[in-house]
Amino acid sequence: VHSAWLRWMLWLHPRKWRKVYGDDVSELIDAMLEHQTRRSQIAIDLLGSAARIRFRSVANNKFAPATAATLVVVAFVSMSALARHANVGDSYTTTGTFKMQLVAERQAHHLDHANQVHWRTVTTKTHVCRIGTEHDRDLSPNGKLQTSGATICVPRN
Amino acid sequence: VLTSLANGPKHGYALLKDIEDFSGVILGPGTLYGCIAQLEQGGLIEGLSEEKRRRPFGLTEEGHRVLRRALQQSANITNTGWIRLSGAGG
Numbered sequence: 587v588h589s590a591w592l593r594w595m596l597w598l599h600p601r602k603w604r605k606v607y608g609d610d611v612s613e614l615i616d617a618m619l620e621h622q623t624r625r626s627q628i629a630i631d632l633l634g635s636a637a638r639i640r641f642r643s644v645a646n647n648k649f650a651p652a653t654a655a656t657l658v659v660v661a662f663v664s665m666s667a668l669a670r671h672a673n674v675g676d677s678y679t680t681t682g683t684f685k686m687q688l689v690a691e692r693q694a695h696h697l698d699h700a701n702q703v704h705w706r707t708v709t710t711k712t713h714v715c716r717i718g719t720e721h722d723r724d725l726s727p728n729g730k731l732q733t734s735g736a737t738i739c740v741p742r743n
Numbered sequence: 744v745l746t747s748l749a750n751g752p753k754h755g756y757a758l759l760k761d762i763e764d765f766s767g768v769i770l771g772p773g774t775l776y777g778c779i780a781q782l783e784q785g786g787l788i789e790g791l792s793e794e795k796r797r798r799p800f801g802l803t804e805e806g807h808r809v810l811r812r813a814l815q816q817s818a819n820i821t822n823t824g825w826i827r828l829s830g831a832g833g
Contacts, residue, residue, distance in 0.1 A: 599773075607776045610798050614755035614772045621756075631771020639777055 595629055598636035600643060715739040744778050745787065745802065745810040752791055752801035782806070
């Protein structure tokens with residue numbers, strides 16, 4: 587191939603494919619360049635064909651469905667874990683007197699060992715919220731205290 | 744590509760020009776050889792021995808059969824289209 591970067595674009599194709607068709611494509615590119623075909627036109631076509639062939643080989647891979655399913659499960663588990671640990675920006679509703687978007691200035695965790703009570707306070711510009719109540723006495727199966735219960739927010743002075 | 748090879752084997756550039764002449768479609772080198780690879784994998788065409796560094800491709804028996812069937816289907820659709828157009832006053 588006359589042009590080094592057109593030759594480089596051939597290298598984007600799978601090795602197996604290049605082994606069978608690489609010389610033929612090089613020969614064809616030379617012929618096209620001799621007949622005044624624009625290099626950019628050839629380059630765009632080579633990029634497209636490399637992407638198509640690679641996608642096809644991935645799609646035809648016998649492990650493709652298993653890989654896709656694993657990725658979906660990993661993404662779902664990761665998103666669930668992130669959602670569970672996301673505190674700031676969540677929307678909390680109290681007894682209906684107001685609804686607000688928490689933009690926490692600070693958070694604190696409190697644990698009363700004697701009564702097995704665990705709660706969290708989130709302080710925003712306008713409110714202080716206590717998340718978790720006496721209901722936290724219930725222990726989860728893994729022995730950790732659960733942070734269930736009502737969220738109580740009071741306006742800051 | 745199959746139609747182009749119907750009147751005998753051709754190498755890459757001859758295929759490209761022939762397809763452009765009878766269909767007006769301008770193929771790039773990657774697209775053409777991507778297509779050739781699939782047809783060869785499907786057993787519809789085969790690479791022949793090289794002549795002057797150029798490898799020609801030709802139709803196989805199966806390729807002939809598939810092309811005949813495709814052209815027949817295409818002709819049926821075309822005929823139906825013409826008949827309906829003329830019946831509608833065209």
